[in-house]
Amino acid sequence: MKHTPALARLIDALRVLPGVGPKSAQRMAFHLLQDGRDGARALTASLEAALEKVGRCRRCRMLTESEFCFICSTPQRDASLMCVVESPADVVAIEQSGGYRGRYFVLMGHLSPLDGIGPEQLGIREFEASLEEGEIAEVILATNPTVEGEATAHFLSELVRQRGLKATRIAHGVPIGGELEYIDGGTLAHALAGRQSLL
Amino acid sequence: MKHTPALARLIDALRVLPGVGPKSAQRMAFHLLQDGRDGARALTASLEAALEKVGRCRRCRMLTESEFCFICSTPQRDASLMCVVESPADVVAIEQSGGYRGRYFVLMGHLSPLDGIGPEQLGIREFEASLEEGEIAEVILATNPTVEGEATAHFLSELVRQRGLKATRIAHGVPIGGELEYIDGGTLAHALAGRQSLL
Numbered sequence: 001m002k003h004t005p006a007l008a009r010l011i012d013a014l015r016v017l018p019g020v021g022p023k024s025a026q027r028m029a030f031h032l033l034q035d036g037r038d039g040a041r042a043l044t045a046s047l048e049a050a051l052e053k054v055g056r057c058r059r060c061r062m063l064t065e066s067e068f069c070f071i072c073s074t075p076q077r078d079a080s081l082m083c084v085v086e087s088p089a090d091v092v093a094i095e096q097s098g099g100y101r102g103r104y105f106v107l108m109g110h111l112s113p114l115d116g117i118g119p120e121q122l123g124i125r126e127f128e129a130s131l132e133e134g135e136i137a138e139v140i141l142a143t144n145p146t147v148e149g150e151a152t153a154h155f156l157s158e159l160v161r162q163r164g165l166k167a168t169r170i171a172h173g174v175p176i177g178g179e180l181e182y183i184d185g186g187t188l189a190h191a192l193a194g195r196q197s198l199l
Numbered sequence: 200m201k202h203t204p205a206l207a208r209l210i211d212a213l214r215v216l217p218g219v220g221p222k223s224a225q226r227m228a229f230h231l232l233q234d235g236r237d238g239a240r241a242l243t244a245s246l247e248a249a250l251e252k253v254g255r256c257r258r259c260r261m262l263t264e265s266e267f268c269f270i271c272s273t274p275q276r277d278a279s280l281m282c283v284v285e286s287p288a289d290v291v292a293i294e295q296s297g298g299y300r301g302r303y304f305v306l307m308g309h310l311s312p313l314d315g316i317g318p319e320q321l322g323i324r325e326f327e328a329s330l331e332e333g334e335i336a337e338v339i340l341a342t343n344p345t346v347e348g349e350a351t352a353h354f355l356s357e358l359v360r361q362r363g364l365k366a367t368r369i370a371h372g373v374p375i376g377g378e379l380e381y382i383d384g385g386t387l388a389h390a391l392a393g394r395q396s397l398l
Contacts, residue, residue, distance in 0.1 A: 002269070004252075004264040004269070006245070006248050006249045006252040006253050007249060007253055007262060007264075009245040010246055010248075010249040013238070013241045013244075013245040013246070016235050016241065016242055017227045017230065017231070018226055018230045024218065026288065027218075027288060028217060029249070030286060030287045031217045032216070033249060033250070033262055034286065034307055035308070036215050039212070039215030040215065040246055042212045042215065043213065043216075043246065044247050046205070046208040046209045046211070047209055047231065047243050048243050049205050049209075050205045050206060050208070050228070050231075050232060051231075051232070051236060051239055051243075053205040054203065064203060065203040065204065065205055065206075070203070087229060108233055
């Protein structure tokens with residue numbers, strides 16, 4: 001069965017959302033046009049407003065509506081610590097853990113030469129400018145533990161060390177609450193290699 | 200961590216989509232503002248166009264961009280058969296099965312007095328008008344096999360029978376490819392009660 005043109009275009013456009021395939025896109029389109037019309041109007045309005053207002057922090061590239069993001073403009077944050085992450089969602093996750101008081105640097109991706117994503121696209125100029133400001137003592141590389149994330153962390157660590165600063169990587173190991181039996185081999189190997197002496 | 204106002208509004212607005220909770224809404228918002236900006240612009244444009252252009256078929260209430268939907272305007276369809284469904288997605292599913300050549304009537308919901316959804320909201324006037332046109336011989340009630348769907352089917356079947364027309368309900372039973380061992384009791388009871396003699 002063929003959808004009408006406007007409906008087909010809407011279903012197609014909804015597939016830009018992460019994790020939305022053809023079936024969910026159809027379900028969403030029907031819902032928006034069926035009994036979600038008010039919500040649909042609110043959605044277009046807020047998406048347009050966000051596209052216009054939300055930009056990136058001049059220092060850390062986090063999403064923000066001002067020149068500097070909320071974290072960069074809080075003087076209580078430890079300016080000697082910089083945590084490098086791949087996406088704004090990682091910042092939210094680390095903030096929710098409550099265990100970090102430094103600043104961030106958001107790459108908005110990872111090195112991926114085949115997709116044309118090199119250092120330039122990850123804001124390497126802002127990154128180096130931050131390092132040269134002289135406030136930072138340690139850079140925590142918190143990219144994802146994937147092949148691309150590891151390569152990105154390695155690349156950035158070189159830049160950090162060249163300037164005589166400390167580069168660290170977040171610990172990889174068995175998650176809290178996890179059961180050894182169900183943890184993959186790579187994680188277990190990391191957990192063993194990274195073992196720490198009990199005090 | 201608090202989101203900026205425009206971002207918070209966007210995350211909130213995205214939750215109008217079916218099956219999208221706070222976490223997926225955040226992920227979608229970040230994706231749209233991070234590297235999906237072109238897609239986001241296409242999404243607002245197509246959603247606005249769809250809201251403006253897509254209305255309901257005058258006869259069967261299916262989503263359409265003209266006065267009558269694609270199915271109602273195809274003369275080859277059997278006008279003596281009407282299949283009543285809860286949503287446009289059900290029409291798509293039945294059309295894809297390829298086993299039906301009649302027309303439809305889309306309720307856009309089911310009876311749910313607590314939510315203020317009575318016969319009026321389900322287009323009962325258009326439904327009765329269709330019955331009175333004189334072309335229909337059989338009404339197939341294909342609402343979902345839920346409590347509300349059954350109640351809606353029962354209510355509509357009364358209206359159909361009052362006019363001396365045939366009202367039927369789609370068969371409920373074991374799905375093709377299903378294993379008896381894993382089918383719930385209600386379905387099994389239906390499958391047994393609805394058994395048919397082998398020819």
